[in-house]
Amino acid sequence: MITWFRNLTQTWFAKVLFVLLVLSFAIWGIEDTVRNFGRETAVVSMEGGDIEVPEAQMAARRELQRVQAQLGSSFEAEEPLRRAIAMQAVEQLIAERAQRAEAARLNLATPDAAVQAYVFSIPNFQTAGQFDRLALDQFLRQNDMSEAQFLQLVRDDLQRMQLSGAVRAGAPAPDLLARAMVRYEQERRIAQVVELPLLDAPEPEPPTEAALARFHANNPDRFSTPALREATIAVLTGETLADQIEVSDADLAAAYDARRAQFETAERRDLQQALLQTEEAARQIAAAWRANPDFAAIQQQVESAGGAALSLGNVPRADLPIEALAQAAFSAPDGGVTDPVQSPFGWHVMRVAGVTAGTTSPLSEVADRLRQEIALERAGDLAFDRANRVEDALAGGASLADAAREFGLTVSRVTLDAEGRDAEGLPAVLPVPVAARAEALRAIFAAEQGRAPRLQELREAQGFMGIELHEVRPPALKPLEQVEADVRLAWTNDAKRRAQEERAAALLAAVRGGQTLEAAAAAAGLTSTRMGPFGRQPEPGTPGLTVPRELLPVLFNIPVNEPTMAPTAAGFAVAQLLEVVSADPAADAAALENAKRTAQQQMADDLNAAYIAALRNRANPQISPTLLQQVVP
Incomplete structure (x- = not known):
């Protein structure tokens, strides 16, 4: 057989085949080089300097951290929001590049002394009125930034301030506009008001059984169970597998030597x-x-x-x-x-x-903690291995419950609504850490019935979760006998609301018929109150003498003597505008000056925004949609 192969290699057919194979491997081997030749590496190409992917990624991470700090540690940004944050970070970099290019074109310079003076003047970097180097160092560490990067940012900011300062200086506020603002803001109105709270409504006659049944049937959204989902949940995390990991004394000693810096105090x-x-x-x-x-x-x-x-x-x-x-x-x-x-x-x-x-903690003092850390690390590796084996089992047709039992996952069958409550309205027990509960609920209500279960990453728990959706139960109307007390109370409240609405409508009709609201209210046995002067925004006042906030927008848009009616949080309110108290801008110099500053600030902001937009258009940024995906944090 070997001789036959040797003879075959000497034929012209074998030689041609060999050449073709060499050419094929040669092409495959340089495929990446050919593909990468001329490939773009900048997420934005523009005049003034391209923006590379690493810079954009860092800006997007900082922007995400800022958003999370504002909204709290429990906030988790979904994919659409992450894409929006990435785009916002890229747009900020584009604006900075465009302004930097304009500063260079105008030969603007920022001396080192100006940069130093500005840094020293930042309040967050001061202690007892003096520059605190430690505060600056802490800021640099928190923002993953070197000192050179920070100083360059300050220099760029100072140059942008020079540019925007020159633009904003050309936005004076006309006196006519300021006076109009003062008249608008300080205008007051006086009105006659009648309030009809539900608590003052007459008690209605008890409903008949037929009326109660109709009300129950006509308001299913009030008396139905929420949409429920029944699913099997299987969870695999390093914590659930840590007890299965054996850490020998030799492993402990080796880890202690490798991590000695953790146990040393500098x-x-x-x-x-x-x-x-x-x-x-x-x-x-x-x-x-x-x-x-x-x-x-x-x-x-x-x-x-x-x-x-x-x-x-x-x-x-x-x-x-x-x-x-x-x-x-x-x-x-x-x-x-x-x-x-x-x-x-x-x-x-x-x-x-x-x-x-400096001090060093001996192994005997940290052995328990170190053993647990090693177990958790190895359990994490074991979790990935188990996850692959579970995926293979599921692909082979095993149910999620069977695969979970075979490979040691925590498994539970639950029935719950989107808020995590069971059919009785109590919090459902989920086999996930508390921090991952919201993430698990979103995954359960995103699962599709009939689709084969798959493991998905559980980011908040650093593990995996599988979901097998068994049933989707739509909202169902509860039997009347089960919710009769709730139905009766709701019927009574609705009857009171209708009664007060009818009384309010009668008052409105009487005023439109020529009566004053005060007279119409007295004829109906109701109390009316003269309120005001009051402004456009709710103002604290004497209890019972404050205009309902629901009336304010309407009262500032109707003529004198015109009546109006509005539902309120307590019931209903009817009002008749009695008088408009105009403001005199000349009588309040402070308000006029404040209006001028406000108008000038708004005009300057608009002018500066238009200037930045013009610089952006001049820079002609070209954003790569493909590389932009790599920027998403």
């Missing part, structure tokens, strides 16, 4: 710092400090020299991001004063007021 130093503008002044302070360690006296000398002195506190080396400063501070002896060190902020002189030696 050396800390109590540092005092003086920051000055020139090297000569810094050297004079260093010499004076070595001669007299009194920090209060040094502070006075530094301030007299035009600098700033403050205590940095007890800090580890890692909290000093400038290596030259860290090297100087942690090389000096206890009580020592460093030579001057230069940074972008000036010349630093530091004194070591105290040294706290």
Whole structure:
């Protein structure tokens, strides 16, 4: 057989076949190179500098963190919102690039001294009125930003402020507009008001059984069960598998050696710092400090020299991001004063007021915690392996419950509504961590009946969840005998509302027929109240003498003597406008000046927005839809 193959390779057919195979592999081997040749790498191509994917990704992550900080830790951004956040971050970068290009075209420059002064003036970076370097360092760490990146952002912001300042300066507010705003805002009105709360409505005759049955049948949304779903839920997380992991003493020792830094407390130093503008002044302070360690006296000398002195506190080396400063501070002896060190902020002189030696926790103290960490890490790997095996079982036709029992998943069959309540209205028990409950509910109500179950990632629990939907129960009208008390109460409230609405409509008709509201109310045995003068916004006042907020928009849009009626939170209200109290802008100089500022601010904002839009159009940004998908956080 081998001889036959050897003879075959000498034929022309075999040689041609071999050449074709070589060419095929050659083409396949360079396929990626051919594909990547000329491929775009910028998510935005524009005049003024392209925006690469990593920069856009970082901006999108920061924007998402900002949104999450505003809405709370429990907020979870869905995919459409994440795409919108990514697009917003990219648009912000485009605007910044366009303005930076315009600043370069106009030859705008921002000196280092201006950048330094601006940073020193930021309130969040100050302690007791002095610049606090630690506050800046903490800000940089929280925003995953280097000092050079931050200073460049400040420089760009200052240049944009120059641009926008020049544009906004051309937006004065006309006096005519300001006076019109004051007249609108300060206009007051007086009205006669009758309130008809449901609590004052006469008690209706008890409903007949037939009326009660009709009301029950005609209002199914009030007396029906919610839509329910019955499903089998299987959950696989590292925590559920951690008990199955054995961690030997050898594994524990190896992990301790590999993670020794976790169990060591770094050396800390109590540092005092003086920051000055020139090297000569810094050297004079260093010499004076070595001669007299009194920090209060040094502070006075530094301030007299035009600098700033403050205590940095007890800090580890890692909290000093400038290596030259860290090297100087942690090389000096206890009580020592460093030579001057230069940074972008000036010349630093530091004194070591105290040294706290680092410590190391022995393995015996951290063994239990370390063993649990290792078990959870290995359980996470095991969870991925189990998930693949569960997927294979499900693909082979196994039910979710059978696959869960075979591979050790936590499984439960539940019946619940979209709020997580069972048929009795009680919170349903789900086999997921509390943090993942909302995510699990969304997944259950997104599942499709009849579709084969699949495992999906459970992000809030760092695990997997499978859902097998058995039944979808639409809302069902509860039997009358089960909800009769609720039906009777609702019928009574509706009857009272109809009665008060009829009384309000009768008053409205009487006023439109020529009576005053005061007279019509007296004839009907109701109390009316003269209210006002009142403004366009709800104003706190004497209880019972405040115009219902539902009436305010209408009362400021009808002529004098015109009546109106509106449903309120308590029932109904009828009003007749009696008088319009006009405002005199000249009588309130402060209000007029405030209106001018407000109008000017709004006009300046509009003008600046139009200017930025024009710069964007000039830059002609071209956004890559394909690469934009990679920016979504």
